[in-house]
Amino acid sequence: MIRLCFALLLTWPAAGAPAAPASQPSSDPADSYVVKPGEFRIEIECPGVFEAEQxxxxxxxxxxxxxxxxxxxxxxxxxxxxxxxxxxxxPIELQRAVQAREGALESARTALKLAKQELALLIQTNQELLAQAKLAAERAQEDLDRFVKVDRPQEEKNASQAVRTVANHLAYAKEELRQLKKMYQADDLVEDTEEIVLRRQQDMVDSAAHALGRVQTEQERKTAIDLPRALHALTLARDQKARELAHLQVVLPLTLRKKELEAAKLEQDQAKASDELDKARADLAGxxxxxxxxxxxxxxxxxxxxxxxxxxxxxxxxxxxxxxxxxxxxxxxDPSKLVVRASVAEGRLRLLAPAQKGRATAEYCADQPLAVRLERLGDTPEAPGKFEAVFRPLGPLPAGLLPGMSCAVRVEVYSKKDALTVPAAFVAPSIERASEGVVLVRQGGKTVKRTVKLGRCDDGRIEIVEGLKAGETVAKKD
The missing domain is CATH 2.40.50.100 (RNA polymerase II/Efflux pump adaptor protein, barrel-sandwich hybrid domain)
Structure with a gap:
């Protein structure tokens, strides 16, 4: 505040500058001021309005x-x-809105219940499908392993044995035919019966030879075609079951997760429907x-x-x-509990502090000022250059005082009896210390510069705390 008072006095010589020669004082009374004690009071006045606390x-x-x-x-x-x-x-439209949302909520609940049942069934079904796929893959591997280790060698052995058996039968038939021919050749005369026996034995030889060719062909087909194809088929079956198992191991968790997300979405839909119903009911209640x-x-x-x-x-x-x-x-x-909401100019804001006391004078009852206490100050401007201040009454409210009534709030922020003050125009700022100033004091017909200690400043007047005495005269210029 002192610096504001000095804004127009910055052209004065500084306190540390060489002293100017003493000169005769001016005869103009406006250029001098006699220092005298008196009450110095700083008050903040701001418009306000009574506001209901509730x-x-x-x-x-x-x-x-x-x-x-x-x-x-x-x-x-x-x-x-x-x-x-x-x-x-x-209320008619509001009632319809409630009914519509009650139906939507019931639909959402039904859908969620069905989804939960389907989810439980899917969990069980997935477990069964996965178990079946694992079993099928294991059995396919077992079938392949058995075919490679047991069945194929046995089939190859059986085919070889069949060829040997038929070959032996052919050899036996040929030997019997040879023996019969040898026996019958010993006789000079071959009877009809002997011819029949020889033809029958020859047929047996031919049949055995044919059978040998057939089993040899079958052996070749079995070893070259059937058994390799069976191995290939079992290998494909094993691989297919393995792929099916791998596919289910990936797909089943995804389908389950999808179903879980669908159920979660339905839960959200139900919650939203419930919230919408609550809102509709709130509208109806309103x-x-x-x-x-x-x-x-x-x-x-x-x-x-x-x-x-x-x-x-x-x-x-x-x-x-x-x-x-x-x-x-x-x-x-509620008019029984009021506070005062006032508007404080930005330039006076720093003079206020919570718990400061003042008085509020309502236009309605100007003869009954009300003691108030500052409760809080606004942190941001409520309007350009204006800040909010809330005051709480300290006593009973005047009868008939209502919310919305205007008042003026006065807060005394400083008061001192017998204070020495001079007009701000008679004080020059000190360059060295903000708490000091320089005045021109008339002594014995001369004007002398003197450094003084400053106090509060308000309304164009500055309090001199130290450096001047009552009765001394200060001048504006030499």
Whole structure:
């Protein structure tokens, strides 16, 4: 504040500069000032308004239904009791919204229940399918291993044995034929019976030879074609079962996860449907709203302790009008507990601190000033160059004082009796110390520079704490 007082005096010589020669004082009275003691007081005065500490805003919720038709509202200024109806809207559309969302919630619950049952069944089915696939893969491997280790060698052995057996039969038949021919050749005469025996034995030889060719062909086919093909088929079957198992091991968890996500989504849908139903019910409940406590009805929303003019909102609150959700239509204010919301100029803000006391004078009852205490200061401007300050009354409220009434708040931030003050124009700033200044003192017809210690500054006056005495005269210039 001292620096502000010095803003117009920066052209003065500094306190550390060489002293100018003494000169004769000016004869102009405006150029000199006689220092004398007196009361020095610094007060902050700011406009304010009384605001109810307890207020309830009445608005249609509009959480599902964006707007509703108004039936009636309580008149502005009406005193109401707790539980008394202050707002009423048409409920038909709201009831339909509730019914629709009740159906949606029931549908969501049914879908979720079905999804959970399907999920449980899918878990069991997947386990069974995976177990079957594992068993099939194991059996396919077992079949292949047995074929390679047991069945194929045995089949090859059987084929070889069959060839040897038929070859032996052929050899036996040939030998018997040879013996018969040898025996019958000993006789000079071959009878018909002997010829029949020889032909029959020859047929047996031919049949055995044919059988040998057949089993040899079968052996070749079995070893060259059938057994390799069987090995290939078993290998393919083993690989296919392994692929099926690997596929199921990947796909089944994914299908299960998909089903779980679907069930989770249905749970979210159910929660959303339940939330929508709650909102619709809140809208329906908001069609009829009562005062939550005893108070006075104000139309509109309280901003900075004040409400909009009645004519600005009267059309919106007429019966049959359409009101939008969350628009504050009414405010119920409790007049028994008030605070003062004041607006402090930015330049005076640093002089205030919480718990400072002052007085609020309402225009309604200017003869009954009310003691108040500063409760809090705003951290940000409420308007350019203005900050909010809230004061709490320290005594009983005057009768008839209501929210929205204007007042003036005065806070004494400094007071001293017998303080020595001089006009700011007579003090020059000190370059060395901000708490000091330089004045020109007239002594014995001369003007002498003197360094003084400064105190508070307000309204163009500076308190001199040290360096001047009462009765001394200071001048503006040499």
């Amino acid at each position: 207020m309830a805003e009445i608005a249609f919720p509009g959480r599902v239904t964006p707007q509703v038709r108004l039936v009636r509202v309580a008149p502005a200024g009406q005193r109401v009791k707790k539980g008394e109806l202050v707002f009423q809207a048409e 069609a009829n709203q009562a005062a939550p406590f005893d108070g006075i009805v104000y139309w509109g929303k309280c901003v900075g302790g004040r409400w909009p003019a009645r004519e600005a909102v009267a059309g919106k609150l007429a019966g049959g009008a359409t009101v939008k959700g969350e628009d504050v239509l009414l405010t119920v204010a």
